[in-house]
Each structure stands twice: as C-alpha cells, then as structure tokens.
Amino acid sequence: MSENPHHPPAAVGPATEVIRAAATVMLVRDADPGIETFVLRRVPAMAFAAGMTVFPGGGVDPADGTDIGWYGPDAGWWGAALGEEPAMARGLVVAAVRELFEETGVLLAGPGPDGPVPVLPADIREAVVERRASLWQVLADAGLGIRSDLLRPWANWLTPPGQGRRYDTFFFAAALPAGQQARMLTTEADLGEWRRPDELFAERAAGRTKLMPPTMVMLRDLAGFGSVRQLLAEPRVVTKVRVRPEDVARLVAGDGMVVPQ
Structure with a gap:
C-alpha cells in the first residue's frame, strides 16, 4: 500500500501515525435467498488483519491519481458523495x-x-x-475507461489511533458484471469465495471465521437487502466513522452493535 499525495500522513497524539487511504469493494450478486458477497481470507503472515475474512481492497497508490479514461459520475460527484476533494475521490474510485x-x-x-x-x-x-x-496503460491500450457508474458509495471508516499505522477506508458496493467471474487471485489471501452474510456470522459465532468490526457492520448492511437491484438503489450518505479503541470491544460484542460517530 502506498500513500496518496492528496491524502498526506497525519500526526495523531504524542507520536506520528501514518494514515493511509484505502478503497474496499463489496462485490455482490443475487442468491437464493437474498444476496451474497465475495470475500477473501487474509493469510496469517499479514502484518495487518492477519487471518481475517475481508472484502477485496487495498491502499490508494500515487498512480491512481493519473488521468484515465472515465465513464459515469465524475470526480466532482464522487467528491461530494465521499466527503473528499475531487482529486482524492478520483484516486479512491480508481x-x-x-x-x-x-x-x-x-x-x-x-x-x-x-x-x-x-x-x-x-x-x-x-x-x-x-x-x-x-491499470491506466492497460485500459488505454484496450480502448477502455473506468465505469464509475458501476460503483456505489457506501461507508467510510477510520481505524483507531495508537496502532502506528491507521487506515481511512472507503467502502464501495458493486454488482458482479455479466460474464465475469470472481476468483481468489492475490497472494495476500488463502481463500476466496462467495458467501451470504448470515453464513459468515454463523461461522464467526462458531469460531471458524474472524471478522473485523467494519466488515461486520458492512455485512449487516448487506443482509438487509433482498436483491442486488434493491441494494444498488439504496441512497447512501457517507459519513466518516472515527473508531476509538474503546469502540472496538463494543462493536465486536454481539448483535447489539452500535456504529460509533
């Protein structure tokens, strides 16, 4: 993960902590019943979120700010939707x-x-x-452009201070395009599969799956929709959730989770 020039590191508390912008995609498709999402299980050797089941995603690279072919809502629209400057919003979408x-x-x-x-x-x-x-070279050579209309803004979580490295993660929702297949293709994960939110929660309760608090909240969101069409039509207001260390235990402690503000 690389730092984005539009999202510089920030000093927090007595020590300097690096805040890295990240983008995560909740890829969804219709299931019977409801919907299912594609998740990855991070390998145990990872420095961050080792062994956790997560959505595909990662840090914003400086190259993500490069001019690239683009179809759909522009950077100004995304800036307003994500609460960021247009240049930063563009980098997050890319x-x-x-x-x-x-x-x-x-x-x-x-x-x-x-x-x-x-x-x-x-x-x-x-x-x-x-x-x-x-990516921009590949798309340019193929005569393609980013389809920002295929993404929906969903949420923004900032991890707690005191861990040295923090992540300002923006969650997006997207339907699996017709004719495409999702596979586990990263060495940072040892498992990739389509799962329904209720299945993941049941496995977590049985101790077979580990989920971070933001992932649990996003899965609870997804579980509330009966179809992908319904989910993508949902109007969203993205407000930054600033997680405090004391919030984490509360978020993990069962069904009565409350999103911190």
Whole structure:
C-alpha cells in the first residue's frame, strides 16, 4: 500500500501515525435467498488483519491519481458523495477498480458508458499486479475507461489511533458484471469465495471465521437487502466513522452493535 499525495500522513497524539487511504469493494450478486458477497481470507503472515475474512481492497497508490479514461459520475460527484476533494475521490474510485481487478480478476471498465464489461486476459492482470504495467496503460491500450457508474458509495471508516499505522477506508458496493467471474487471485489471501452474510456470522459465532468490526457492520448492511437491484438503489450518505479503541470491544460484542460517530 502506498500513500496518496492528496491524502498526506497525519500526526495523531504524542507520536506520528501514518494514515493511509484505502478503497474496499463489496462485490455482490443475487442468491437464493437474498444476496451474497465475495470475500477473501487474509493469510496469517499479514502484518495487518492477519487471518481475517475481508472484502477485496487495498491502499490508494500515487498512480491512481493519473488521468484515465472515465465513464459515469465524475470526480466532482464522487467528491461530494465521499466527503473528499475531487482529486482524492478520483484516486479512491480508481483504487477500488484496480484492487478489485488485481485481487479477483473482476473489471469495472468498458469501451463506453453502456454495454457489457469485457474480460481481460490473465497475463494482463498479472502485469498490473507485478507493476510491469499500470491499470491506466492497460485500459488505454484496450480502448477502455473506468465505469464509475458501476460503483456505489457506501461507508467510510477510520481505524483507531495508537496502532502506528491507521487506515481511512472507503467502502464501495458493486454488482458482479455479466460474464465475469470472481476468483481468489492475490497472494495476500488463502481463500476466496462467495458467501451470504448470515453464513459468515454463523461461522464467526462458531469460531471458524474472524471478522473485523467494519466488515461486520458492512455485512449487516448487506443482509438487509433482498436483491442486488434493491441494494444498488439504496441512497447512501457517507459519513466518516472515527473508531476509538474503546469502540472496538463494543462493536465486536454481539448483535447489539452500535456504529460509533
């Protein structure tokens, strides 16, 4: 994960803590009943969220601010929706599309504002992951642009102070495009699969799955919808949730979770 020039590190408390902007995508599809989402289980060796089941996503890179083909709501619209400056919002949207592509192979881009989303060859995705090619180069060469209309703003959580590194994570929702398949393609995870929120909560209760508080809140959101169409039509106001250390235990302590403000 790299720092974004539009989202500089911040000093918090007596020591300097680096705040890194990140984008996470709740990829969803219809199930019977309700909806299901694609999740990854992070490998035990990870420095952050080891062994946790999470949504695809990662940090914003400086290259995510590069000019790139774009269809759908512009940076100004996204800035208002996310509560960020347009340049930062643009980087977050690009990061969401890039991270989803790198980790699952699902591409939210196309040759225009309508029509099917193409499937790119595996070697192109590998070149982006290995930084031998940038996403904007790949899309430009293929005559494609980001489809920001395929994303929905959902939430923004800032992790607690006192951990050295903090993450200012923006959650997006997106439907799996027709003709595409989500797979576990990142070395940072050892499992990737489609799951219903209720299944994940049952596994957590049985001690077989570990979920971070923001993931649990997002899954509870998803569980409230009967279809992807219903979810994507939901109006959202994104307000930054500033998690305090004392909030974490409360958030994890059972069904009576209250989102801190």
